[in-house]
Amino acid sequence: MAEAAEQSDDDSSRSCNFLVVAYGIQGHLNPARSLARRLAGIDGVTATLSVQVFGHRRLFPSSSGDEEVSDGVISYIPFSDGLDDGSWPTDSDEDRERYRSACIQSLSSVVRRLAGAGRPVTCVVCTLNMPAVVEVARAHGLALAMYWIQPATALAAYYHYFHGHAEDVASHAADPAYQAALPGLPRPLRIRDMPSFIVDDATGGGNGISKMVLQGFRQLFQQMDDEGMMVLVNTFEALEATAMEALRPYLDAGVFAVGVPAVPLPGAGEKDDMVHLFKQDQKSGYMAWLDARPARSVVYVSSGSILTYSAREAEEILLGLRRLARPYLWVVRREGRSPEVDRLLLEEAEAAGTEGVVVEWCDQVRVLSHPSVACFVTHCGWSSTLEAVACGVPVVAAPSWSDQPVSAHLLEEEWGVGVRAERDADGALTGAELARCVELVVDGGEMAEAIAANVRVWKGKAREAVAAGGPSERSLRSFVKMVQDLDEFARRAEEILSAPPSCS
Template structure:
């Protein structure tokens, strides 16, 4: 693999280090992913429309570039639960992978505004034992309320997950809650949540933007590194955990605690991140409202389909 610290310049994008590119385009990623992408790109010449789960204000430079070269990409997002956009649910049930633990909302209801650290690394990522220990130590030392989603080991195929340190639950039971899963959209919309410690998958990225919640980013693979770059360096609504050692993905408990404090503390920098996050939340709502950019794009897409069909 190339030096991960080498830089890459792409149109309408910030300068990226190689390690910030999507992992599936790097040389050491499985060949099957390269074949999938190669097949996809070959078919793009015959595609009229590509609907993108994003919105103009979120990726304004990229959207402008795509329009200037007549690329068939149409932002129609954010595609999140209607609940997050202030609309009534139109589909019965929910789309969570495992059963939702609603009592975590009751836990949040009892906490002060902007006080709770929410931690979730998605449905696939797992933490090593060192990572698990360091996150736990940071939460214990921070003395902050927290809600931590940890997937049950039996749900993780072929990957060994770290376990909570002995005594952690007992030591933090008065201010923390650990669950197997939770209704993330409802959590991110809750007023007690101060920040989101996240892997930066695209779904979680959109949900934290729509929720107006600042982030502590810990990307690992796939699109997560470049999503973290967008949130932290472009949108400026969070910070990124810096690893140490031989690029093994290990971060110290002090790094975790410092990142959480930087985003969640009362101070100018944290206030600016929150202000930016709230502004993007409003922009997301406007995009899908009547006359918003995504609403217009969907109407245009439908009109073009009708024209082609006639």
């Protein structure tokens, strides 16, 4: 691991060791890893990233599963959740308790291991919905921060839902158009624009996973109240300035916009902050294929690392792409793909006149940065949303669950960089709707021109955010300074308490 820079007499150089804990899934791992590496780039700071054993093994296939690995910037130490296969505990109280206890025991071991290696943890940072991490930090007397990897607007929605607005939402939850006024936000949030877990809770709907996640959020916000934890948000100040200001009076331990969109900068070389838990499809030669396509001609379609396509939805998407008669690049992960979807893709590949490429996975930032890409049909995961904004690509927003409706609202109504596609009664994105929305953002006359202008504005603001010494870096350094001050206060208090009483 890289040696920490030589410390100066300035307070900003005081030694600080961060343990960043995240779920070992794509949408949590990448922002957590990027944060850890950026922390380690500050003088006097070291960082360790800890994910569950199953995620660690996918990151480092040649490791034994529990060994520490270093990439020269940060170290990686896995923890066990008692399952270690990527599965979730069942709804039973016994299984959830076993899961919680295993996480606490293993993460406590990681804290002791780092102390024994001469890198005692100063502060624990965890991604959302990891209550066991909060308990570990409390048990070891460590400073604690949460890394909110969703929009600041979603954080505000959850906060106010759990602090006095649940009844208003619940009484109107069956009306998607109802506007709930939440303190500080620039405009009311419609029910359809709220996180799906809130709507499921308010209507009494949702499946077991939805209920479990919402319960986790409820516990998290209770812990935020009890612990007074600092909150880092994966956004940049210009993108959600009003939402960040709306949160500050309530999160008085400190809330920091520290997000840096993944965006290739001229002369910066290949970014190494992104990791891929899925094997990229090299056989298709998709980047060379993009090189051969005209500028602003390709429709890029991806639903991220979790959602899968039903046979009907896959067929509808193909119908929409054929109707557009544009070249397309479509990500359809092999994992979870049904034989019916395989058959549809094979038939499409063999059809005469088809100008499309289907890949199992790709480097999304490279794709979105390519001049041949005209628009991005996305599920509105927050990482994908930030990447679309930073790369300057118009968006067709097709949200399904979690924070995705919030992202769609921001993309269409707050930033004006795309349109939202309406799903049918079965939750499917139809071919006709896909084609309609793509035509609006690419060939829609005045609307397309307005979207293109907004895209350029936000792309410029994203580049300002990632610049060295820019607002995201300054915010991160302010957070580190706060942690250092808390650590210094605790150290001096301990010295005072342990000192022998003076004679009067």
